[in-house]
Amino acid sequence: MDFTLPQVITDKLAELDAFIEVEIKPLEAANMQFFDHRREYARTNWEDDGRPSDAWRALIEEMERRADAAGHLRYCLPRAAGGQDAGNLMNAAIREHLAAKGLGLHNDLQDESSVVGNFPIVPAILKYGTPEQQAYVEGIITGKRHLSFALTEPNHGSDATWLETRAVRDGDHWVINGMKRWNSQVGRAEANLVFARTSGKDGEARGITAFIVPTNAPGHTILYNHWTFNMPSDHAEVELKDVRVPDSAILHKEGDGLRIALMFIHENRIRQAAASAGAARYCIAQAVKYAKSRIIFGEPLAKRQAIQFPLAELHAEVELVRNYIFRTAWKMDRQDPATMSDEVSICNYKANNLVCRAADLAMQVHGGIGYSRAMPFEHIYRHHRRYKITEGSEEVQKRRIAQRLFGFGSHAE
Numbered sequence: 001m002d003f004t005l006p007q008v009i010t011d012k013l014a015e016l017d018a019f020i021e022v023e024i025k026p027l028e029a030a031n032m033q034f035f036d037h038r039r040e041y042a043r044t045n046w047e048d049d050g051r052p053s054d055a056w057r058a059l060i061e062e063m064e065r066r067a068d069a070a071g072h073l074r075y076c077l078p079r080a081a082g083g084q085d086a087g088n089l090m091n092a093a094i095r096e097h098l099a100a101k102g103l104g105l106h107n108d109l110q111d112e113s114s115v116v117g118n119f120p121i122v123p124a125i126l127k128y129g130t131p132e133q134q135a136y137v138e139g140i141i142t143g144k145r146h147l148s149f150a151l152t153e154p155n156h157g158s159d160a161t162w163l164e165t166r167a168v169r170d171g172d173h174w175v176i177n178g179m180k181r182w183n184s185q186v187g188r189a190e191a192n193l194v195f196a197r198t199s200g201k202d203g204e205a206r207g208i209t210a211f212i213v214p215t216n217a218p219g220h221t222i223l224y225n226h227w228t229f230n231m232p233s234d235h236a237e238v239e240l241k242d243v244r245v246p247d248s249a250i251l252h253k254e255g256d257g258l259r260i261a262l263m264f265i266h267e268n269r270i271r272q273a274a275a276s277a278g279a280a281r282y283c284i285a286q287a288v289k290y291a292k293s294r295i296i297f298g299e300p301l302a303k304r305q306a307i308q309f310p311l312a313e314l315h316a317e318v319e320l321v322r323n324y325i326f327r328t329a330w331k332m333d334r335q336d337p338a339t340m341s342d343e344v345s346i347c348n349y350k351a352n353n354l355v356c357r358a359a360d361l362a363m364q365v366h367g368g369i370g371y372s373r374a375m376p377f378e379h380i381y382r383h384h385r386r387y388k389i390t391e392g393s394e395e396v397q398k399r400r401i402a403q404r405l406f407g408f409g410s411h412a413e
């Protein structure tokens with residue numbers, strides 16, 4: 001067994017650090033209103049239902065353009081998308097490393113943009129899309145033809161197989177009716193990947209079909225945004241009323257759409273975990289640094305065992321979780337990730353839970369200033385708290401682990 005990260009990974013991390021220093025940090029410094037205490041105010045268009053402001057989106061696009069020109073943005077994508085097929089371990093190491101550098105334009109939380117892009121839908125389109133559908137890939141990466149993901153509904157989230165949206169065949173077309181909730185970034189999307197039941201019964205995985213629906217199709221309406229703990233909001237409530245799409249709108253096969261959703265989730269869960277582990281490591285490092293410099297009752301705060309022990313405990317957890325994440329990502333490069341989804345779930349729920357506690361403790365160690373927006377901890381907490389709910393909530397991850405532990409359920413759910 002060799003637990004050291006391969007040289008190719010440490011070289012890439014060093015290359016990214018150098019690129020960020022030269023290309024991204026100056027851009028960030030010239031636009032500090034998006035990163036300092038004014039961040040939520042600057043990023044949000046409060047009069048447009050809390051959506052991201054145009055200036056904020058433009059800055060992210062410029063960061064992505066620079067990262068693409070330098071060969072980083074697509075690095076982890078398949079070669080067919082201009083990437084290097086870098087693999088799960090590389091991807092996890094990068095996500096952990098970038099998050100451990102702290103907040104910044106190199107790896108922003110609000111829409112999960114990063115110098116090494118995370119585009120979980122791209123591999124699914126490449127694998128299951130027709131040549132016409134694969135034309136979306138370039139647009140998804142450049143942001144010019146965004147494809148949003150519409151699985152969750154007002155009445156069904158964790159129990160997605162119970163979704164109520166229906167698509168009914170009408171000649172060589174389909175008519176879709178239903179509601180979608182938390183439809184992230186649909187406002188800037190060219191099309192929406194809508195999951196609808198076309199056959200079978202509530203609760204069955206079979207019978208759900210994925211349709212690529214143009215967002216300007218008659219009957220496809222964005223009703224409003226859900227304003228969230230972290231702002232801006234890009235998470236809409238969408239109505240589908242008698243939306244007509246041709247047969248060619250189906251991604252993959254009629255009735256087998258949940259496969260796409262699962263692939264998207266499998267792509268994302270391990271990366272979310274890696275980002276959370278990195279952010280937790282950052283919070284602990286910052287708290288340790290502050291405790292050493294803050295003089296309280298005449299001596300450094302770091303001398304107090306009541307400060308040392310909780311940080312030591314979280315540090316120990318970060319070490320365990322981080323190594324388990326790397327080990328799981330390494331294994332995912334060697335076997336079908338769908339066959340080890342319980343291990344991915346362990347990474348996901350442990351890391352997402354850990355980062356929330358680490359951000360909270362960092363706030364505590366910093367005292368009042370930790371609670372202020374001058375410090376990044378409230379922002380880290382607000383963002384990562386979401387991961388305990390999305391891509392399968394903490395309870396849904398434990399359910400998956402229990403399925404394997406007790407030997408019931410299937411890995412296709």
Ligand SMILES: Cc1cc2nc3c(=O)[nH]c(=O)nc-3n(C[C@H](O)[C@H](O)[C@H](O)COP(=O)(O)OP(=O)(O)OC[C@H]3O[C@@H](n4cnc5c(N)ncnc54)[C@H](O)[C@@H]3O)c2cc1C
Binds near residue numbers: 182
């Ligand atoms: C910011 C944000 C962005 C999102 N973006 C998207 C998106 O782009 N596309 C999309 O389709 N969805 C998106 N979602 C939706 C997200 O996937 C759902 O919120 C999530 O799946 C949980 O579903 P729910 O909110 O309906 O909660 P519910 O499923 O109603 O769950 C409520 C509570 O019950 C718990 N629970 C559920 N099942 C069990 C069980 N068997 N045992 C014990 N407890 C259980 C849950 O963990 C949760 O705590 C987003 C959500 C948020 C908050």
